[in-house]
Amino acid sequence: KAGVTQTPRYLIKTRGQQVTLSCSPISGHRSVSWYQQTPGQGLQFLFEYFSETQRNKGNFPGRFSGRQFSNSRSEMNVSTLELGDSALYLCASSFLATEWGDSPLHFGNGTRLTVT
Amino acid sequence: GNSVTQMEGPVTLSEEAFLTINCTYTATGYPSLFWYVQYPGEGLQLLLKATKADDKGSNKGFEATYRKETTSFHLEKGSVQVSDSAVYFCALSRGQNFVFGPGTRLSVLP
Numbered sequence: 665k666a667g668v669t670q671t672p673r674y675l676i677k678t679r680g681q682q683v684t685l686s687c688s689p690i691s692g693h694r695s696v697s698w699y700q701q702t703p704g705q706g707l708q709f710l711f712e713y714f715s716e717t718q719r720n721k722g723n724f725p726g727r728f729s730g731r732q733f734s735n736s737r738s739e740m741n742v743s744t745l746e747l748g749d750s751a752l753y754l755c756a757s758s759f760l761a762t763e764w765g766d767s768p769l770h771f772g773n774g775t776r777l778t779v780t
Numbered sequence: 781g782n783s784v785t786q787m788e789g790p791v792t793l794s795e796e797a798f799l800t801i802n803c804t805y806t807a808t809g810y811p812s813l814f815w816y817v818q819y820p821g822e823g824l825q826l827l828l829k830a831t832k833a834d835d836k837g838s839n840k841g842f843e844a845t846y847r848k849e850t851t852s853f854h855l856e857k858g859s860v861q862v863s864d865s866a867v868y869f870c871a872l873s874r875g876q877n878f879v880f881g882p883g884t885r886l887s888v889l890p
Contacts, residue, residue, distance in 0.1 A: 668823070695876065707869070707880045720877065753825050758876065765831025766812040766873040771823035 666691065668772035670755050676778045682743040689736050695719075697739040698730060699752030701752040708727045710753075713738055714760075732733045743778075771776060786870045786881035789858075793860055793888050801855040801884045803870035811872040813846055813853040815839075818867045818883070825857075827856040827868070860888045 669688040677683050689696050698710040709722040713732035717738040737758075742749055756769035786803040793799060805811065812831045816824040828837030833848035844855045853870060865888045872883040 670823075699880070709878070712876075734805045756824075761876050765829075766876050768814055768826045768829055769824075769878060770826065771816075773821070773823045 666753055668757050668770055670753075670772035670775050672775060673773065676777075676780065677745050678780055679745055679747060681745050682741060683745060684739055685753055685755075685777075686743045687738045687740075687755030687757075687772060689755075690770055693770070694736050695758045695760065696732055696736065696756075697756045698738070698740050699754040700724075701754055701757065701774070702716060702750075703757045707754075709735035710740065711735060727775070745779045747779050750777060752776050782811065782872060782874060783879075783881045784870050784872055784879050784881035785869075787884055788882055790885040790887060793886070795862055795888055795890050796859045798801040799855070799857040799864075800854075800862045801868055801870075801886070803853045803881060805851050805870075805872050805877075806851065807851075807872055807874060809846075809874060811874045813844070813875065815842070815844055815853070815855050815870045816871060816880075818869065820866075823870060853871065860882070860886070862888045862890050864888050 665731045671686045695714045697712040700708045712720040716732045727743045754773045754774045756771045759767040783806045814829045815827040817827045818824045828839045830837040830846035835846045842857045867885050868885045869883045
């Protein structure tokens with residue numbers, strides 16, 4: 665079974681530009697979450713989508729947005745890039761919680777975004 | 781709110797040494813608990829999990845026991861290898877809302 669696929673792996677953008685990152689979840693997973701990882705702040709939750717609806721959102725400015733398509737693939741967009749947006753962006757997919765407990769997140773290898 | 785605390789490291793060990801990475805949590809109710817590992821240049825990989833009190837998760841020689849009375853989920857391995865060098869994250873989830881610890885960097889020297 666293929667894992668979570670994120671494209672592209674690396675991106676270099678300049679301040680003020682916008683960027684779109686893509687994530688294909690594991691087949692059958694309908695929940696997709698996005699995280700930002702930086703050395704200083706660690707893993708920070710951006711948002712989670714399920715069946716094309718945003719269910720949860722972290723504490724990020726409105727420049728960060730996302731969407732999910734009917735095939736569960738997801739994209740996130742960052743507009744008006746700032747230097748501080750340089751980070752590893754991780755996508756994760758999962759099943760829903762079960763009666764035996766929550767389902768684990770399965771992560772992709774991330775997109776490394778550098779803003780110059 | 782829910783939170784996870786873990787030793788931040790870095791932790792440096794010699795090959796074949798015993799490993800413990802402490803993790804404690806604060807949560808309402810009964811969360812599911814996880815350990816993830818991140819190798820350089822990669823995303824997080826699920827290492828093990830436990831969903832109820834006294835459950836022991838295990839994988840690749842790593843173990844962790846869900847201790848409700850001490851709200852802990854410490855990661856242990858009896859004999860580490862150089863290939864175990866990575867960053868380890870403790871996490872909890874309630875209703876599929878995940879909270880991650882800051883990560884512990886482990887370096888194993890030959």
